[in-house]
Amino acid sequence: MNEVTRPPAGGRRVSVDPRWLELYARRVEEAAEELTRARSELREAPVRPQSFGELGRTLRNAEAYGRAAGLLHQQLDRACEVLTSAAKGLHEVADHYGAQDEDAVALIKAVDRRAGLG
Secondary structure (H helix, E strand, C coil), rough: EEECCCCCCCCCCEECCCHHHHHHHHHHHHHHHHHHHHHHHHHCCCCCCHHHHHHHHHHHHHHHHHHHHHHHHHHHHHHHHHHHHHHHHHHHHHHHHHHHHHHEEEEEHHHHHCCCCC
16 A cells, blocks of 8 residues: 655655556446446436327426426436546546555565565
8 A cells, every 4th residue: 555755735655556456447437337338228228209299298397398308318428528627537546556566565575586485
């Protein structure tokens, strides 16, 4: 587990577990993929104006539904983008801190070899 070398305001250190971050990144990535699949399915079978029948046509339900659906599709698009971006960022943070762990292990091994301990 890594610790940020400079404590943030308040003097507390932050511990970072790259393995946990990577697992969480995968979960977020899977959620983004699932939401993206659901979005595709919704777009493949939209509700048609004929679905509302004669009364719906008279009351203009299809138009109201269309506007609401458009807004919901925009929000769904944004949610997919945000989840995908969050997963990418989490992967990058996990890689960064994981690399620090690997560098520290390599450094310890090199010191052990020079000292005749390994």
